Amino acid sequence: MKKTTLLTFFMALVLFTAAQQPDKVRLENERKALQNELKAIQADYNKVKGQTKQTIGQLNILQRKMNLQNQYIHNINKEIRMISDDIYLSTLELNKLQRQLDTLKQQYAKSVQYAYKNRSNYDYLNFIFSANTFNDALKRISYLRAYRNYREQQVENIRDMQKMIADRQAKLLGKKNQKSGALQNQTLQMRELADQKKEKDVVVNSLKSKEKELLKQIAAKKKKDADLKKSISIIIQREIAARRKAEAEEAERLRKLEAANPTTTTATPTTTTKAPVKKTAPATIPLNAKEVALSSSFSSNKGKLPWPVDNGVTTIHYGPYSIPGTSLKGDNPGLTISTAIGAAVKSVFNGEVIGVFNLGDGMAVTISHGKYFTTYSNLSSVSVSKGSMVKTGQSIGRAGADDEGGEGGKIDFILMIERKETNPEPWLRR
Secondary structure, eight states: OOHHHHHHHHHHHHHHHHHHHHHHHHHHHHHHHHHHHHHHHHHHHHHHHTOSSOOHHHHHHHHHHHHHHHHHHHHHHHHHHHHHHHHHHHHHHHHHHHHHHHHHHHHHHHHHHHHHHTOOHHHHHHHHHTOSSHHHHHHHHHHHHHHHHHHHHHHHHHHHHHHHHHHHHHHHHHHHHHHHHHHHHHHHHHHHHHHHHHHHHHHHHHHHHTHHHHHHHHHHHHHHHHHHHHHHHHHHHHHHHHHHHHHHHHHHHHHHHHHHOTTTSSSGGGGSTHHHHHHHSOTTSOOOHHHHHHHHHHHHTTTTBOOSSSSOEEEEOSEEEEOTTSOOEEEESSEEEEEOTTOEEEOSSSEEEEEEEEOSSSEEEEEEETTEEEEEEEEEEEOOOTTOEEOTTOEEEEEEEOSSSOSSEEEEEEEEETTEEEOSGGGBOO
8 A cells, every 4th residue: 555645645635624614614604694684684574575565665675685595595506516525525535545445455365365375384384494594583483473463454454444435435425415405405595586586576567567656756765865965964064163163262272271371281282182183083073082982982883883773674775776677766875764653763872962853744863973973864753952962772753654655664864974974784783
């Protein structure tokens, strides 16, 4: 047996298997996360599925579900490819082990045949006593013992090899069964995706049949979004002006203090709010020390912020969206969240209410969290006023009725960093 070649093969196999382990763990974690997300999105879809009117929100949830389903199938496909690679390598290993076993058996057969031909005790004695010296006779005895041990070792090697082959065969069978299970799961998920496509076609056809009505809804939403963004911009601009005024008044107070008592004011400016402003705050949004700390705390809670409603479904995501099969398009400045009419709407973080305003068919509240600003609109009522300090999870109002075709209530949630809109979804806890 060529030990070096066999050792090299096994080392390569071990290294390949070790390299695959992180990928296997990553695939399993990804699959579990997708399964959990699919369950959550199915629960969300069930809430709007029973509505008699087909809506854009219903279509968006269904599309999101299909995207997750495709990702899940893609994950299964990667798993199948990985298992197939394992099976291929295991088959190569088994073939090599079988060849090694055949070689061992041939070598053992030759040794048995040789021993049979020279089985006479006379031949062994003659071999020993024909030695020229006593030391040579001892060497011949040692040789005979070593030859006997060699034959015994051959038997042991054959047994070990047979055991190894049986173990590899069992593992190969397990991998084939695993692949069979993955293929069955793949078929099941493909059927699920096909059913979802049929369901989506029903919703799309329903929406296409009332394209003119939806066009009016989207136009109304665009106008409402524009008014909302304009109102938020004015409120933030006023807040910036107020902060700059406060900053100027503080600077003037320090200047007067220094002029009145120059010996005691040299160290005072270093403890004021100007130092952190220069380091962390952008020039467009003045921040004092308290606002800097609040901004930092808000930022560190990215992905952990509570939802603005306890039971809500995102029906229109942030950014551009379109309705398949139609020319209808929109651009959402935040998240449109479907919820029950009158559901409590809550602040996602500590902050100060800097604006409460009426958009004609609903109220809106804007809260400052340092350089971050959140706005909650389409409220039927408001329970806070401008200048109020709010805590995380504190109720600020109630959700109004859905004016875009839905049968329940809804709110629009907008997040801005300084004056720039951003996607709120990555900031909220899943």
